[in-house]
Amino acid sequence: MNKREIWKKLKKQLKANQHLIGVAAGSGLTGRYAEKGGADFILALSSGKFRQMGVSSLAGYLPFSNSNEIVMDFGLKELLPIIKNIPIIFGLMATDPTIDLKSYIALIKEKGFAGINNYPTIGLIDGKYREALEEADISYDKEVEAISIANGLDLFTVAFVFNKTQAIQMTKAGADVICVHFGLTKGGMLGAKYVQTLQSAKNLATEIFEECQKINPNIIKMIYGGPVSKPVDVQFMYNGTDIHGYIGGSVFERIPSEQAILHVTQSFKQTNDIKYEQLIQRIIDGFNTQKEYIDFVKKYISLHYNEEITLHELAGMLGLSRPYLSLLFKTEVGISFRDYLIDYRINRAIEILKEKKVPLTIVSEMVGYPDYAQFSKIFKKRTGMSPKEYVKTNINP
Structure with a gap:
């Protein structure tokens, strides 16, 4: 899909009063069934692959592996061959000092990805470590530069932002989607302990999107992570706002897998006490x-x-x-x-x-x-x- 086709399809959804859904996937299995479930696009993120390994999403920030190489590998092998009807967005670690940003983004396009997303993002890091990274030119500005380059190459761009300043930067750089990132997703067995409240998250998103709207009235506005982990949370965020959609990683991949595998295994262990079909239905119903x-x-x-x-x-x-x-x-x-x-x-x-x-x-x-x-x-x-x-x-x- 080219950028024009993606825009046309997403805008058609919005005109039909259908909110957009993006799924951050770490495997072909997640991508396949997210597409069948109605997802509008897939984010291929290194943290998704680590989630599939049973470890925290934060592993994508640590020097266990090269983030861009992970995404390129499983994206080419597991996502692009089987997902044909919705765009696949490459989670690009733009701050990688070992790549030439423009050449690498051109390679991403050549390989068949529809766009990029700035992840892993420096926006999740703060304190003295953040200061040291900035001094070494490993900064959020690099992520803004990546979005600008991708926009120039006619790639679809999804920008994670954490405050108004970053949102303004990304909007001016030509981002197609501004996604307010609320931090690590709560819930499940690997979730973050500290999260914003729903109301404070909603206030932050509203303030940020007001600034984006002034620059580009057609910007697509989405939210990700933090306290938003269930359909009822997302509905709360939608009510009284013009938020266009939600992007999730753990909520679509890690948390359902944890619950399903745990309870299904227990059902086979206790076949005399638990009926499999009833158990599966309770799991499905459990999200609402x-x-x-x-x-x-x-x-x-x-x-x-x-x-x-x-x-x-x-x-x-x-x-x-x-x-x-x-x-x-x-x-x-x-x-x-x-x-x-x-x-x-x-x-x-x-x-x-x-x-x-x-x-x-x-x-x-x-x-x-x-x-x-x-x-x-x-x-x-x-x-x-x-x-x-x-x-x-x-x-x-």
């Missing part, structure tokens, strides 16, 4: 289960308890009706959404009172009750005493 919806609501409350929260708003985020979410929450949790929210806020207020000396009116606002009279009334109903009495009895006896 009722529990996941409720976990999302609980997580949202834990992050936004000090703001106005309504069940109607949350139902809209999840694409559910308010009555259904209300029934689902009470069934799963045992109490109503309203009672859960009140209990959470009052318990948090008690924690604040125990931690520090804060005026009660401020505590009231901190837990989502700008009206102190309302807070005092609810507090007394839950604890049997007013906030003042509680402090006097339990904090300053």
Whole structure:
């Protein structure tokens, strides 16, 4: 596929209100079934190959192997021969000091890849190590240069960015897709422990895309990684934004493999207790289960308890009706959404009172009750005493 054909196909999807999906693959098996499942393009990344080996994606950043050689090898052997209907994008380590960037990108095109993506990216590295790399001219600027060269060679380009400055650079360099990279994907057995919250990720993406839009109104806007690891997370990111799509690696390759292999192996070990077909169905359904919806609501409350929260708003985020979410929450949790929210806020207020000396009116606002009279009334109903009495009895006896 040439760049014009790719653009035409992706824009057709967007006009039909279909969000775009990119799959970062490390094997022909992943690529084949991602294509069958409706993926719009494949990213061939060295970290994908390491995932297939059962190790962390971060191995793609360490000197175990040459990243570009890995991608070229499995891309030519496993992806290009079997994937014919969607573009394959080469994950290029543009900062490799042993290659001539322009010549290597020309080689990528000659071998049949439809475009490039800046990965492994220096954007995931910070601190003193990042400073040392920059001093050695191993910098994000090299990645911007690679996107510009590829654009000049009529290759389709997918740019990972981490902030507004990088997004502006990549947009000006001619990137076709700006993908906000939120960091390593959580979930599964190899996921990163620290991730951004969904709301902060959404805010970051919105700010970055606003800048891109000013330069190129036709830019394709996508997101990757971090806290976005389930369909419900992606839907949350789409709601109220003009994000065009999602790119995933671990969520399509590592996490499903971990779950399927683990549980299927257990099913054969315990053939008298577990029916294989039922088990597979539970695995398939497990990516959008009722529990996941409720976990999302609980997580949202834990992050936004000090703001106005309504069940109607949350139902809209999840694409559910308010009555259904209300029934689902009470069934799963045992109490109503309203009672859960009140209990959470009052318990948090008690924690604040125990931690520090804060005026009660401020505590009231901190837990989502700008009206102190309302807070005092609810507090007394839950604890049997007013906030003042509680402090006097339990904090300053």
